[in-house]
Amino acid sequence: MSESYSGPRGVPITQRLQMTLDFCKLPFLLLARILSPANKGRSWARAANDSLFRFLSSRQWDIHTFTHLFDPTGSTYVKWAQKNKLEVLSDDVGFGGKLHWVGPRRYDRVLLYFHGGGYSFPVSDQSQLAFLLALQRDLGKSGGAGIAFLEYSLTPYHPFPTQLNQANAAISHLLEKGLSPSKLILSGDSAGGNLVFQVLSNALHPFLSASAPPTISAPYGGALLISPWFAFDPVPSFAENDDKDLVPAAFWTFLAEQVTSGLPAGARVYAEPYAADAAWWDGLDRLVVRVFATAGEVECQRDAIVELLGGPVKARVSDTTVVVEKNGVHEDVLNAFACGEGEKSAEYWMMVKWAMEVFDK
Structure with missing residues (x-):
């Protein structure tokens, strides 16, 4: 007999017991990991x-149990904005998506951010929102920009192409406000980087089950990606970095299952950029002018990021830069922000400089 759930955030008794046992081990496992060579x-x-x-990404819990630990994106944003004395500014963009602003609304220059979390987890105030707040402040030294992030619906409750539809709607919303696509940076970490490439894929090859791609009069100014989630199936760096990365190979497989279980026929190539052949990206230069991405030296997604961006993408968008962070893990710069060290990251300042150049061009 299957276990019943009290809604998406309910946790069955067997999983509660497993969580209790796992958290009893937490102090010992944390100490061992802190002292391990991985943290040298x-x-x-x-x-x-x-x-x-x-520790969390190594647990063998079901997705309902994991998501029970986190507040929804919308409430996280409201609490975080109030804590940081920012005005709560949110726009409904359609298809159930919401655009949340970090700082004031503006439509002359915008960085639109898609947060990561395997499409199954909400935004993090300690890492992603802290990063966006720093970016909003530091871009202010060179004309500033509007910073907004998309609250999209989560898998497995809302399968593909829900998130793509919401991303397209967010972009269209900004363009309808008068924003030039040349002054729009599409950005994201992990699954958010994946979503950027879903948008680009859909613009190159409109998917019949998805909403129409935004109509643009010029290419987007740039794509800024932090450890984009490009590969669902293992690549060599999965095995090489399984013990070193923050996200072990098994968890990548688990997250991919949440996405692929709801994919309609023919959608895999849209949802998994690494699965596309080189010709798929023909015409990419008509959609985006510049690409900047980071990849951790010891993260599982490293090979997929380097091979896709350094090969087919760079062949079409010559101004493509991939920075492999020495001893870096998945989303290394965001993890630095999570413990108050983000602005010590050289890669962060590379992103600031790159974004300034895009907006000032």
């Missing part, structure tokens, strides 16, 4: 943050 050279705060992330 990191501060205690960073080692603790990374070790906790690794």
Whole structure:
């Protein structure tokens, strides 16, 4: 007999017992991980943050149990904005998506951010929103920009192409406000980077089950990606970095199952950029002018990021840069922000400089 759930955030008794047992082990597992070679050279705060992330992503819980631990994106944003004395500014964009602003609305220059979390987890105030707030402040030194992020519906409750439809709607919303696509940076981490490429794929090859791609009069100014989730199936760096990354190979497979279980026929190539052949990306230069991405040296997604962006993408968008962070894990710069060390990251300042150049062009 199957276990019943009290809605999407309910947790069955067997999973509650498993969580209790796992959390009893937490102090010992954390200490062992903090002192492991994987955290050599990191501060205690960073080692603790990374070790906790690794602990959570190594649990064999079901998706309902995982999502029970986190507040929804909307409530996280409201609490975070109030804590940071920011005005709560949100726009309904259609298809159930919401655009949340970090700082004031503006439509002359915008960085639109899609948060990561395997499409199954909400936004993090400690890493992603902290990063966006710093970016909003530091871009202000060179004309500033509007910073907005999309609250999209989560898998497995809302399968593809829900998130793509919401991303298209968010972009169209900004363009309808008068924003030039040349002054729009599409950005995201992990699954958010994946979503950027879903948008581009759908613009190149409109998917019949998805909403029509936004109509643009010029290419987007740029795509800024942090450890984009490009591969669902294992690539060599999965095995090489399984013990080193914050996200072990098994968890990548688990997250991919949440996405692929709802895919309609023919959709895999849209949802998994690494699965597309080189010719799929023909015409990409008509959609985006510049691409900048980071990849951790010891993250599982490294090979997929380097091969896709350094090969087929760079062949079509010559101004493509991939920075492989030495000893970096998945979303290395965001994990630095999570423990208050984000602005010590050289990669962060590369992103700031790159974004300034896009907007000032």
